[in-house]
Amino acid sequence: MNAPDSSNALAARSELPDLMQTLGSQAKTASALMARAPSAIKNKALAGLAALLRSQIAPLQAANTLDLQRATAAGLAGPMLDRLKLEAKTLETVALGCEQLAAMPDVIGEIIGMKQQPSGIRVGQMRVPIGVFGMIYESRPNVTIEAASLAIKSGNACILRGGSEAIESNRALTALVQQALTQAGLPADAVQLVPTTDREAVGLLITMPQYVDVIIPRGGKGLIERISRDAKVPVIKHLDGNCHVYVDDPCDIAMAVSVADNAKTQKYSPCNASEGLLVARGVAAEFLPKIGAIYAAKGVEMRCDPEAQAMLAKLPGAKVRSATEQDWYEEYLAPVISIKVVADVDEAIGHINKYSSHHTDAILTRDHMHAQRFLREVDSASVMVNASTRFADGFEFGLGAEIGISTDKFHARGPVGIEGLTSLKYVVLGQGQVRS
Amino acid sequence: MNAPDSSNALAARSELPDLMQTLGSQAKTASALMARAPSAIKNKALAGLAALLRSQIAPLQAANTLDLQRATAAGLAGPMLDRLKLEAKTLETVALGCEQLAAMPDVIGEIIGMKQQPSGIRVGQMRVPIGVFGMIYESRPNVTIEAASLAIKSGNACILRGGSEAIESNRALTALVQQALTQAGLPADAVQLVPTTDREAVGLLITMPQYVDVIIPRGGKGLIERISRDAKVPVIKHLDGNCHVYVDDPCDIAMAVSVADNAKTQKYSPCNASEGLLVARGVAAEFLPKIGAIYAAKGVEMRCDPEAQAMLAKLPGAKVRSATEQDWYEEYLAPVISIKVVADVDEAIGHINKYSSHHTDAILTRDHMHAQRFLREVDSASVMVNASTRFADGFEFGLGAEIGISTDKFHARGPVGIEGLTSLKYVVLGQGQVRS
Known part of the structure; x- marks a missing residue:
């Protein structure tokens, strides 16, 4: 549904809540399929994405040029333009990142600490995806691929909200991600881009606890403080580094x-x-x-x-x-x-x-x-x-990837890799034990 | 400052924000001392608390009788009165709980996953207390001791807000906890009771992110939903069990x-x-x-x-x-x-x-x-x-204690013991490495 050309159709502000509900509901459905996807399939999607990033450099750069032209016309300065630009070597770096993630062991399904208790039941903890994460970020379009690849490896679904200045690049990149997902037999909705640059979309994305399990903002301190204040779901936040x-x-x-x-x-x-x-x-x-x-x-x-x-x-x-x-x-x-x-x-x-x-x-x-x-x-x-x-x-730190650095103590602390996008649920194995 | 007889002095609503700030600030100061307290000292406080609970049955029951008389006069029914009553065997159970906690290994300071990275630095994670937790609970006064003993063992400070119907019992129990802390050489402010039954205190307690790191509510679904909605700090919440x-x-x-x-x-x-x-x-x-x-x-x-x-x-x-x-x-x-x-x-x-x-x-x-x-x-x-x-x-499940059962996926999930009151910080050991 978030095809690159659909944004004009939803220009009307009144359609935005429905759009966000749809994105949320689709992400939730996809997350259940991602959670049980075998490691080999997830790795296949990552390898496929890397191949697409290398074979589709020209169309990606064409989309990126639209963003750069718009940014230049709007008077964006040198370093900001540099951050926005999708160079061939940037694409090669993110493609390599996908391959490195594919080569990493899959932590999903891992069971730790399984111990027998006095009742005879055995109790341990299984690492499972957290569900759906929302990612809010600014100009660099390569973050789209970093977030998407982490979502795939960790068995989560994600809803991405990139900067408005990078919308064309992000649409083109997300289309490749969805192609790689589909080719591997995974749901395309596992990685969705908010297809509009309407600023209200952020406010909606961070207040859908029924669909979104955690929000990861990347950007300036003002953005992160605003999101933390207004969010109705947990936020993995990185404020300042003094x-x-x-x-x-x-x-x-x-x-x-x-x-x-x-x-x-x-x-x-x-x-x-x-x-x-x-x-x-x-x-x-x-x-x-x-x-x-x-x-x-x-x-x-x-x-x-x-x-x-x-x-x-x-x-x-x-x-x-x-x-x-x-x-x-x-x-x-x-x-x-x-x-x-x-x-x-x-x-x-x-x-x-x-x-x-x-x-x-x-x-x-x-x-x-x-x-x-x-x-x-x-x-x-x-x-x-x-x-x-x-x-x-x-x-x-050897996490193999980083989706942010948390300065909170709750859940994830410090550099956040795949484990920060997972939770541990208790697993109990019995032979018919009852509580007396 | 939260001596049992101080509540009348702060009857005025206008003093409440100052009171809560003081409790928060004292808890924060105490938490730094608790975080570095040696295991032997924390275990000494727990053993001392168990001994006090056994030797002070009569004064505890005298305080409890005041609560029971007030509750009876207010028309409280049988099962509610039962929950409020501090029987000798209830006190023995919580005293045994303190001793069991003292006998458990100390997880604070434990370092996990220390591995050498390509740069030569070694990176692991150290388990540390989360800081200050606020606990909001209803009639059973024995929860005061359960929360206090978990705070001591986990090296945290806590601010307790029990039910108004149990205020005399909770004051008497908290006084014993503070006596045990002091005798062991730990700060009495590591465990503080909100000394007033003013309902506004809850609203203040859950909106002090500068002092309180996490809120743990125990009670009805309505209470927990209200706290989750209004809190400005993370909540370990237990809604319903279907x-x-x-x-x-x-x-x-x-x-x-x-x-x-x-x-x-x-x-x-x-x-x-x-x-x-x-x-x-x-x-x-x-x-x-x-x-x-x-x-x-x-x-x-x-x-x-x-x-x-x-x-x-x-x-x-x-x-x-x-x-x-x-x-x-x-x-x-x-x-x-x-x-x-x-x-x-x-x-x-x-x-x-x-x-x-x-x-x-x-x-x-x-x-x-x-x-x-x-x-x-x-x-x-x-x-x-x-x-x-x-x-x-x-x-x-073998956690040795339980402060609640979390139905969230973030941070703690399922029964929450001592580990749910801790966080993992990264520890890096080098020999002068610099980043190139």
């Missing part, structure tokens, strides 16, 4: 310089880049001038507490200024870092638990007790010892 | 009769009692008269589809009537059962997935393929083969 590196006493200074440099400067825009640097007083005099020289050379502005500022202010070429209270909360996503000297691991843990966004925080240390305490007491989705916060990523 | 037994072809008829009897009649009021009986056509003529005779003898009313009705109508003494569409959805919690003859396991699975409340459903069969399909395809929190639905229970 990540920290804490340089402990004692630590290997050369290693600390290398990791603190990488965590901030390897890329400024990802959510797992570090925004705050805490330094134990005992190593500050040795460590700070070294990292400060690197940051200065790379044009990274340093917003410091008075103690750090005193040690860094005279570095040649360094942009150093006083940090405000607000700086400790800030996710800069830019060549800016806040720096504070702390007494010890206790003060570092306290600062992080107060100001961080509970995304990813790292300690650089040689002290085993400090490492253990940091791991246990820092209340963040990913806690690290002697590694760059930039590793907080589904692929680097 | 559980089914499906008698397959082929099956051991004697076993099927025994289990179908137990699932319905062993107790009528629990959520895991069966409300619907589905029978494969091939065994209906043999099975239905046998179970029908038992139900008739026990006074169980049978609401049947035409086919089952034809087989049961002439049973001596049987209360048999036609089922309406609504009957298939009904949670009777009474000596009533709906009965339907189905063609096969496919129709049974279809019926259950349409009408059941996704709580607990069982197949009674000798067919391995049917059993496998039922386990995989029935979309319920607990699915069973050849066992009574009455086993769906945290203790019977």
